[in-house]
Amino acid sequence: xxxxxxxxxxxxxxxxxxxxYPDYGSTVKxxxxxxxxxLEQTLTxxxxxxxxxxxxxxxxxxxxxxxxxxxxxxxxIVAGRVLDEDARPVPGTLVELWQCNAAGxxxxxxxxxxxxxxxxxxxxxxxxxNARGEYRFLxxxxxxxxxxxxxxxxxxxxxxxxxxxxxxxTRLVTQMYFPGDPLLALDxxxxxxxxxxxxxxxxxxxxxxxxxxxxxxxxxxxxxxxGRAATPLEPQ
Amino acid sequence: MAEKLIPTPSQxxxxxxxxxxxxxxxxxxxxxxxxxxxxxxxxxxLDGDGMPVGDACLELWQANAAGxxxxxxxxxxxxxxxxxxxxxGRVSTDAEGRFRFVTIxxxxxxxxxNALQAPHIAVAIFARGLLRQLVTRIYFADEPTNETDPxxxxxxxxxLRQTLLAQRVNDADPPTYHxxxxxxxxxxxxxxxx
Numbered sequence: 001x002x003x004x005x006x007x008x009x010x011x012x013x014x015x016x017x018x019x020x021y022p023d024y025g026s027t028v029k030x031x032x033x034x035x036x037x038x039l040e041q042t043l044t045x046x047x048x049x050x051x052x053x054x055x056x057x058x059x060x061x062x063x064x065x066x067x068x069x070x071x072x073x074x075x076x077i078v079a080g081r082v083l084d085e086d087a088r089p090v091p092g093t094l095v096e097l098w099q100c101n102a103a104g105x106x107x108x109x110x111x112x113x114x115x116x117x118x119x120x121x122x123x124x125x126x127x128x129x130n131a132r133g134e135y136r137f138l139x140x141x142x143x144x145x146x147x148x149x150x151x152x153x154x155x156x157x158x159x160x161x162x163x164x165x166x167x168x169x170t171r172l173v174t175q176m177y178f179p180g181d182p183l184l185a186l187d188x189x190x191x192x193x194x195x196x197x198x199x200x201x202x203x204x205x206x207x208x209x210x211x212x213x214x215x216x217x218x219x220x221x222x223x224x225x226x227g228r229a230a231t232p233l234e235p236q
Numbered sequence: 237m238a239e240k241l242i243p244t245p246s247q248x249x250x251x252x253x254x255x256x257x258x259x260x261x262x263x264x265x266x267x268x269x270x271x272x273x274x275x276x277x278x279x280x281x282l283d284g285d286g287m288p289v290g291d292a293c294l295e296l297w298q299a300n301a302a303g304x305x306x307x308x309x310x311x312x313x314x315x316x317x318x319x320x321x322x323x324x325g326r327v328s329t330d331a332e333g334r335f336r337f338v339t340i341x342x343x344x345x346x347x348x349x350n351a352l353q354a355p356h357i358a359v360a361i362f363a364r365g366l367l368r369q370l371v372t373r374i375y376f377a378d379e380p381t382n383e384t385d386p387x388x389x390x391x392x393x394x395x396l397r398q399t400l401l402a403q404r405v406n407d408a409d410p411p412t413y414h415x416x417x418x419x420x421x422x423x424x425x426x427x428x429x430x
Contacts, residue, residue, distance in 0.1 A: 006309060016245050017367035026365030029284040030419050032427055039387060039428035042347045044358050047307035048297060049324035085240045098256035108252040124256045160250060168297045168358050169430045175247040192367050193245040201244045224241045
């Protein structure tokens with residue numbers, strides 16, 4: 001029995017960063033030298049793990065809870081939709097996120113930056129998108145932090161996002177940045193994306209409609225995954 | 237035709253992903269007792285200097301022992317689903333760049349023209365210094381159907397093909413296969429654009 005394979009559209013040149021980007025020092029020894037081999041998508045690439053609802057409880061989307069008291073910093077609500085390039089929502093997909101605290105310190109043994117840990121903040125969350133592809137997190141705004149890429153390099157404030165989407169081919173790990181951050185112009189990781197419109201996709205929009213008056217600022221961050229290929233279904 | 241949306245670019249996973257992504261139970265794809273031949277896969281991730289990559293995250297995706305994916309797009313009724321096997325694993329490397337996971341040997345799945353592909357595991361590698369994940373596949377060196385696998389056959393250089401073959405290193409129960417991932421330089425693994 002032949003199986004039709006619903007392939008994903010090819011990556012648009014310039015919308016993804018290269019592997020080698022010398023301004024980001026760590027890529028120099030980790031980027032492959034050989035260009036990748038083209039792999040025609042098969043069932044392997046167009047399928048992927050399915051995480052059913054209820055896997056992560058509702059508390060998992062509230063990063064301000066679960067400790068003795070509230071964390072320090074600006075309370076923010078980050079919300080948006082996971083979509084594909086054809087604006088179709090991606091329901092039921094797992095979104096994991098992690099971030100440093102308001103002082104710019106990660107709760108991770110490798111982070112020894114001279115900024116205090118917050119006993120009331122871990123910075124880890126997960127959520128599964130609803131039937132409309134929507135997600136929503138409550139957290140605090142992360143601080144900038146220094147890293148050893150250059151003599152005075154600081155990462156802009158950012159939240160790490162990990163999204164599965166429907167398939168192995170749609171898997172995305174990215175970072176969300178905040179509008180108006182002066183560090184973006186100097187950040188090698190952000191600047192590695194060649195296309196300026198694609199770079200803009202990484203910056204959340206201030207969204208008062210998602211905030212709560214006298215309580216939390218709101219930011220919108222939509223995540224756009226690969227869409228399906230234009231050619232019609234074909235048997236494998 | 238409607239205007240397409242610009243896709244969200246990838247950014248590096250960074251060095252602190254363990255706090256959110258590390259789930260030790262996900263390194264054992266057999267934890268729910270699936271059917272099939274249980275195997276252990278070990279390896280090291282190395283950089284362009286041959287140094288260990290101690291902060292990599294590997295993700296694995298594979299079919300069950302019968303060659304069926306636990307996903308709605310795999311509708312082949314002749315290959316049964318296994319309710320005890322999701323087919324997804326995640327493991328991070330230790331300070332020496334080593335990883336280890338336990339799984340069952342996947343069955344073959346169809347490729348182009350409905351010809352069967354040889355059994356394989358899809359792998360995505362995330363790390364500091366990788367702005368985007370690397371994609372490769374683990375095949376098994378002792379699998380006779382590798383000869384007719386379309387992906388392996390498309391790689392002309394046998395030395396490059398060799399980088400995709402996990403070598404059986406013992407006959408223990410379960411047996412161990414070894415698969416190193418060399419990101420750059422001498423012995424560089426074959427990576428794919430999907």
